[in-house]
Amino acid sequence: MPTVASWNVNSIRARLDHVLRWLDEHRPDALALQETKVQDDDFPHEAFAELGYECAVVGQKSYNGVAVLSRRPLDVLATALPGFDDPQARVLAVALDDFALLDLYVPNGSAVGSDKYDYKLAWLEALTAWVETLLASHPALLVVGDFNIAPADADVHDPAAWQGKVLCSDAERAHLEALLALGLSDVFRAFEQPPESFSWWDYRQAAFRRNRGLRIDLILASSALAPRVSACHIDRTPRTWDKPSDHAPVVAELQA
DNA sequence: ATGGTGGCGCGGCCA
Secondary structure (H helix, E strand, O other): OOOEEEEEEEOOOOHHHHHHHHHHHHOOOOOEOOOOOOOHOOOOOOOOOOOOOOOEEEOOOOOOOOEEOOOOOEEEEEOOOOOOOOOOOOEEEOOOOOOOOEEEOOOOOOOOHHHHHHHHHHHHHHHHHHHHHHHHOOEEEEEEEEOOOEEEEEEEEOOHHHHHOOOOOHHHHHHHHHHOOOEEHHHHOOOOOOOOOEEEEEHHHHOOOOEEEEEEEEEEEEEOOOOEEEEEEOHHHHHHHHOOEEOOEEEEEOOO
16 A cells, blocks of 8 residues: 655755654655755765665755655656746656656745745646646646645634735635646545644744644645545654654555 | 744845
């Protein structure tokens, strides 16, 4: 039963020990990373190869960066949004055995109305247009990553305080809905989950200890693949480790 | 509270 996970690690170099430990403990078939924050030449391929993982990487200096680690051979399908001129490393699509995996680091957006917010919405528009064509060529598709959007108020620790704010605004949620309308489903919500399930907690003000978080890290399955997804959960454990990422891994199980 | 914490890379940006 393949296991696929997604984790915003907030620097692969700062988090290498955590990622290696988590891989060793869980042995997922594939792990999509976001915010690797490293140029491709400096990505720690060897450390992952020792655990049996091949890495595809799309990185840049200091910011952003995505990677897919796989126990089986992977073929790179795309390293950017086609037709969207973007110097930021946020997209990696790979073909695995019998499905395709699209790893995303969606722009944060900074604040509603800012230039970064406009960039986020334009980026999401281009993403949806592309995913529609990707689904035509790769009907069995998982779209995973840090979406920087909490899909609904149930994904927010304090919906009143976050109402209309970046990560929760109506326009961002409408863009996510447009993506889902291509036939993708948020697989976390296909299964019973603990209340107050989040995937990101701000480093500040003891947000994790108080569980003041958001669920912004998602695994979306195409209609062709969704029936094979048998489970999905968020693993909070690495968020309790010393010097953690501010995000927790999201894990999905697929039937063979 | 225009702070609070963390990463990158050494001042200020980004989250």
